[in-house]
Amino acid sequence: MDTVAILKAFNESSKNTLMETLDIEYVALGDDFLTAKMPVNSKVHQPYGQLHGGATAALAESVGSAASNFFIDSKTQFVNGIQLSINHIKSKREGVVFATAKNIHKGKTTHLWEVRIVDENDNLISVAKMTNIVLNINKEH
Template identity: 90%
Template sequence: MDNSKILKAFNERSKNTLMETLNIEYVDVGEDFLTAKMSVNSRVHQPYGQLHGGATAALAESVGSAASNFFIDSKSQFINGIQLSINHIKSKREGVVFATAKNVHKGKTTHLWEVTIVDEDRNLISVAKMTNIVLEKRK
């Protein structure tokens, strides 16, 4: 499957979900990474007019969870996030942020991702660590 088809499939799955509400769009994929972007505006602000840490965490978890789908058999398995740790480095009021998930550990039952969030000028906004568990679908 080519990259444009992969990105289209991820974006289609985001319809009517939190990802659509937050305007998260998957924009780039490679052998060892997945990147999504999110607009920074009043929809994702906290009361002081800055990017809400929860919206940033939702972006990190979305891209980290989606990336794990590359390593499973989606017919018989699915992914659940079991741990997210995020450090916010810099505030952001407007523009765009990009979250890139890179695999740290790919086990049979757990996946560990490092998610780096930068703005359009490549300023570091947040860094997250995400752990997913691989579960078997019930028949």
């Protein structure tokens, strides 16, 4: 597995998407995880100057969805997120957060992910659980 090439492909596929808007970048890949990072600045703040929970959720869903692509045949299948649950543990005003998705269940039609979001000091910021559905590509999609 050429992790550098895979991460580059994921980052290139983020052009002109929400991931690019939020400066989300895929940075690490292993046999059982995918990690992305996002800077914490005014672009992702809520009005009180803290990391917006919606931006954190977008980060979690992005990395959880991307990770499912390793377990499908992308020529005949695609993945859609169908459920996201997230708990925000600690606030963050500046710096960087890292989201790491680890698989809990990889079935033929559903994948379940735990996504832990930590800051650059390894402080737990949020924990998410995400479910993806695996669908077959047809003329309607």
